Amino acid sequence: MSTNMQTNSALAEDPHLRRGPRGYPLLPGGYGRSTYYTGAPSPYAVRGQGCRVWDDRGRELIDANNNFTSLIHGNAHPEIAEAAVKALSSGASWGIPNLHEWELADLLLSRLPDLDQVRFANSGTEAVMSAVRIARASTGRDRVIVTKGGYHGTSDVALAPGGPANARGVPRGVIDDVTPVPLNDVEFLRRSVEAAPGAYAAIILDLLPNRAGLLHISEEFVTTARDLATRHGIVLIIDEVISLRLGAHGLSGEYGVSPDLLTTGKTIGGGFAVGAIAGLGELMSEVDPTxxxxxxHGGTFSGNPVSMAAGAVALRLYDESEVKRLNALGDAARESVAGRVADAGWEVRGRGSLLRAVPAGSAQVDASTQHRLWWESYNRGLLGSPANLLSLSTxxxxxxxxxxxxxxxxxxxxxxxAQN
Structure with missing residues (x-):
């Protein structure tokens, strides 16, 4: 048997058991990402096409995970694949700019008419890190306000408000610089800012925070954040890494609120690694190397031609009519499920093409319940995220x-x- 055949055979038996020469699993816990974990050894994807995924256990699944909402056009969309292969065939990345960056920046700003410039990164985490640094540099201040239950990646600032488990390894000084505000508590937000208006560099909002159970931020909370930021010279950062898909001009456009900086990623990369900071010209000048x-601001693969070319096709394909169609499908699905699970003490939250089932009234869902629902869904041929966030694709x-x-x-x- 050849080495390749032996390797494939071992992987087919149980990839989690693959161990290195010192006896450790090759990947910590057997996982390449902690966010894959569902309480038991996970199936492995073998291939995907459209809105379906096939795994190594022989299952065909409806893919409503879509790599954590990033595959807005599903798996292996032919036009996106063609653009990526064409870009790759000319060179995966270079040490000088490429023209694909301009194309994607132009398309993105056409959807964000109040913003002026874009700088690309490799992930939403990197985009938020850069936005916070821009805000701090431009204001000369250190502290930031975030909403409890918002998710802004895995930088120290983003992890600081997540409680003891998430904040392990984060320096005390960073934690002290972050003020977590309860979701939709307008008075708490106002008091926090007005207690030290000259201390805050940024207010960061996630308009549909999944960590808080996919609860909506109220219009009053968003407009108050905008007013306070304007009045006190604070940079308003709206994180639309996930929510950009929900409106032709992002979810902030649906609220009618313009941020000073907007971070995004996922859907703008066509399935490839991407992040972006879009912002007002005077703020974005902070990263102008001239x-x-x-x-x-660097990043070896930031703005690489493959992500940019694939992302440009993805944005073109996801036009206003597709945004509306997909949102309508999601709204109808959410209503249908809600009507069937209400008597069991559950509700379905979300907006447009994003939905999540949770026990009614819950602010957070315990891990064991999330894992049980993931496996029950999987056994019925439905693939969601480990937190059971479902996202539709075109x-x-x-x-x-x-x-x-x-x-x-x-x-x-x-x-x-089973719980009763």
Whole structure:
């Protein structure tokens, strides 16, 4: 048997058991990302096409995970694949600029008409890190305000408000510089800012925070944040790494609120690694290398031609009519599931093409319940995120959306029945 055949055979038996020469699993816990974990050894994807994924256990799954919402056009979309292969065939990345960056920046800013410039990164985490640094440099201040339950990646600032488990390893000084504000508590937000208005560099908002159970931020909370930021010279950062998909001008456009800086990623990369900071010209000048004293900003693969070319096609394909169609499918699916699980003590939250089933009234869902629902969904051929966030993709139609609703409702009822 060849070495390759032996390796493939070992992987097929149980990839989690693969160990290195000192006896440790090759990947910590057997996982390449902690966010894959669902309480038990996970299946491995073998291939994907459109809105379906096939795994190493022989299952065909409706893919409503979509790599944590990033695959807005599902798996292996032919036009995106063609653009990526064409870019790759000319060179995966270079040490000088490429023209694909300009194309994607132009397309992105056409959806964000109040913002002026874009700088690309490799992930949403990097985009938020850069936005915070820009805000601090431009204001000369250190402290930031975030909403409890918002998710802004895995930088120290983003992890600081997440409680003891998330904040392990984060320096005390960083934790002290971050003020967590309860979701939609307008008075708490106002008091926090007005207690030290000259101390805050930024207010960071996640308009549909999944960590808080996919709860909406109220219009009053958002407009108050905008007013306070304007009045006190604070930079308003709206994190749309996930929520950009929900409106032709992002979810902030649906609220009618313009940020000073907007961070995004996921859907703008066509399935490839990407992040972006879009912002007002005077703030983005902080990373203008022609300006004396500007902030250095790098990233070996930031703005690489493959991500940029694929992302440009993805944005073109996800036009306003597709945004509306996908949101309508998601709204109908959410309503359908909600009507079937309400008597079991569950509700379905979200907006547009994003939905998540949770026990009614819960601010956070315990890990064991999340894991049970993930496996019940998986056993019915539905793939969501480990937190059971479901995202629709453009290959889906009414038939698929109805399948998702049926499978999710059945999974929720199975979990609820086991808990009673």
């Amino acid at each position: 300006r004396p004293g500007s902030l250095p 290959p889906m139609d009414q038939v698929v959306a109805d399948e998702i609703a049926d499978r999710l409702a059945d999974a929720v009822l199975a979990v609820a029945d």
